[in-house]
Amino acid sequence: MHPKIHSEHRPISNSRFSPCAENIPSGVNVAWPMKSLKPTTGWLWLALIPSSESWLIADFGKSQRPLKKGLKTTSRTAERPGQTLNIDLCFVPQTHEIASKLPAVSGSSGRLIIEPIQDQEAAPNYPGQVFEDEKLSYTQAMTEFVQASEKVTISERADMSSTTTQKRELRRQDAQLRSQRRKVRQQRALEDSAWKTQRAERKQQQSTFASRSNPERDQLEDRWKACRQQRKQTQKKREIENQLWRQKREHLIQQWSQLPLTVWIAILVITDNCTRQCLGLPLFVAGAKVTSEMIVQALKELLPPELCFLITDRGTHFRAKVFDKLARSFEFVHVLIARRRPQSNGIAERFIRTLKEWLMDEQWGDEHQLRACLQQFVAFYNDRPHQGLPVAGLSPNEFAKRVNLYNFNQNYSVYHHPD
Numbered sequence: 001m002h003p004k005i006h007s008e009h010r011p012i013s014n015s016r017f018s019p020c021a022e023n024i025p026s027g028v029n030v031a032w033p034m035k036s037l038k039p040t041t042g043w044l045w046l047a048l049i050p051s052s053e054s055w056l057i058a059d060f061g062k063s064q065r066p067l068k069k070g071l072k073t074t075s076r077t078a079e080r081p082g083q084t085l086n087i088d089l090c091f092v093p094q095t096h097e098i099a100s101k102l103p104a105v106s107g108s109s110g111r112l113i114i115e116p117i118q119d120q121e122a123a124p125n126y127p128g129q130v131f132e133d134e135k136l137s138y139t140q141a142m143t144e145f146v147q148a149s150e151k152v153t154i155s156e157r158a159d160m161s162s163t164t165t166q167k168r169e170l171r172r173q174d175a176q177l178r179s180q181r182r183k184v185r186q187q188r189a190l191e192d193s194a195w196k197t198q199r200a201e202r203k204q205q206q207s208t209f210a211s212r213s214n215p216e217r218d219q220l221e222d223r224w225k226a227c228r229q230q231r232k233q234t235q236k237k238r239e240i241e242n243q244l245w246r247q248k249r250e251h252l253i254q255q256w257s258q259l260p261l262t263v264w265i266a267i268l269v270i271t272d273n274c275t276r277q278c279l280g281l282p283l284f285v286a287g288a289k290v291t292s293e294m295i296v297q298a299l300k301e302l303l304p305p306e307l308c309f310l311i312t313d314r315g316t317h318f319r320a321k322v323f324d325k326l327a328r329s330f331e332f333v334h335v336l337i338a339r340r341r342p343q344s345n346g347i348a349e350r351f352i353r354t355l356k357e358w359l360m361d362e363q364w365g366d367e368h369q370l371r372a373c374l375q376q377f378v379a380f381y382n383d384r385p386h387q388g389l390p391v392a393g394l395s396p397n398e399f400a401k402r403v404n405l406y407n408f409n410q411n412y413s414v415y416h417h418p419d
Contacts, residue, residue, distance in 0.1 A: 075346075077273050080407060081400050082304035084273035086311045087318075088348035089295075090355065091287065092370070094263040098363045102356045105264065107288060107315065163259055170259075174252055181245060191234065198227055265367055266290040267374070268298055271351050273311070275400040276386050278351070279304070281374045285367050292320035303330055311335045313345055350388075354381070 078084035091105035127148035131141050205220055212220075264287035270279040282298035284290040295317055303310075307330060312318040314336050327334045337344035358377055364370040382397045389399050 078309075079274065080306075081272055081275050081277070081403055082306040084309040084311065085279070085303070085307060086269075086271045086273055086345055086348040086351075087299070088269045088313060088345060088352060089290070089315065089317060090267040090269055090352045091264045092267060092356070092359065094265055094287075094367065094370075095365050096359070096363060096370075098361060102360055107266070107290075107317070166255075166259060170252060170255055177245070177248055177252070184241065188238065195231060264288055265370060267355075268295055269348050269351055269355070270299075270302055271347055272396070272400075273309075273347060275396045275403065276347065276351075276388055277396040277400055278378050278381050281355075281378060283367060283371050283374065290317065292317050292322050296322045296326050299326065300330075303332075307332045309333050309335050311337065311345055311348075313337055313342065314339060347388075 089107055091107055092102060096102070127145050130136070130144040130148055133141070136144070202224055209217055266284040266287050268280075268282045268284070270281070271277065272279060280298075280302045282302070284294055284298075286294065310327070310332050312334070318334075318336070323334055342349055355377060358380070359373065362373045364373055383395050385393050386396055386399070389396070391399060391402070394402070
């Protein structure tokens with residue numbers, strides 16, 4: 001026990017004890033029995049720490065519950081360059097103006113999910129702001145709140161000029177038109193089936209015409225003529241319905257063509273897990289329609305021969321059978337991260353964020369200018385200091401050189417000075 005800490009069996013009501021005994025921090029054990037405690041609790045351990053004026057009491061026991069701690073994760077990186085790679089897909093527009101923010105785009109599900117860009121300069125405006133005025137009574141505030149809510153509803157309906165709202169409305173109309181067309185086709189299929197049944201009955205009746213009397217023949221002929229006349233009218237009605245449906249479809253297509261269309265380009269991000277080097281940024285003009293075959297073909301030209309692990313997310317592009325063939329051909333392990341854990345591929349995710357922040361200040365008008373920008377970024381990124389490396393202040397290229405030199409010296413010493 002520390003020489004300045006004395007353990008004694010002293011009552012808490014002793015006058016030499018400081019009034020701060022109620023707030024007892026954790027510390028060393030000093031025994032003191034208390035009858036009010038449960039039998040399983042045992043002794044209350046106190047520490048008497050002398051000070052210049054009075055004794056300070058500190059509880060160093062386990063009478064208090066331990067604080068709950070969150071999940072502590074552990075991460076490790078590759079031990080040598082080229083051992084592990086992190087890859088991911090990034091989507092950017094085909095054209096871009098300087099200082100305009102690039103939206104977050106996800107293509108893991110096979111279709112692009114674009115996060116809308118919010119206007120940072122616009123002041124917030126919502127009906128609940130009327131409650132900030134303390135001069136208004138509750139009844140007056142509620143009345144103004146109802147009026148403000150109605151104004152917001154009207155403004156939302158009038159805001160049909162925005163591209164997002166127009167696209168949503170066109171999709172709704174297209175879905176409604178498809179649903180109506182589906183019901184019409186089902187009804188027509190039933191009508192066609194009934195018409196085939198009538199034609200089959202007509203053939204059977206014709207085979208028995210010789211044994212029938214003339215009045216029966218005339219009656220059957222009149223009935224068949226009425227059925228044929230009704231069928232002709234149905235065919236004409238169908239032609240009119242088809243024409244109206246085509247007109248509606250053409251009108252929707254025309255409205256879609258008038259909307260501003262954003263063409264997306266896919267970029268494959270390839271980063272080294274050990275050195276954080278960017279090994280390349282292959283560009284795919286197909287954008288959202290990029291296939292796994294395209295990605296595999298680009299990887300074949302950039303994968304290092306010493307590759308052991310390739311880390312990707314569970315997107316549809318990375319779970320195709322061609323990836324399994326690529327893994328067997330290059331003899332590496334394809335590592336799919338856990339579901340809903342994008343931080344497991346955090347090196348590639350953080351690289352995409354850095355790439356988009358850099359591209360925000362660049363301008364390009366087509367894929368050729370974008371490819372030139374990406375080449376400049378690779379040179380800039382690999383030669384700048386990286387804060388995620390074990391040695392602070394080193395660039396990915398410099399860190400790779402030092403790691404390779406260290407591994408060479410280790411192998412040289414083992415080869416020339418064996419144990």
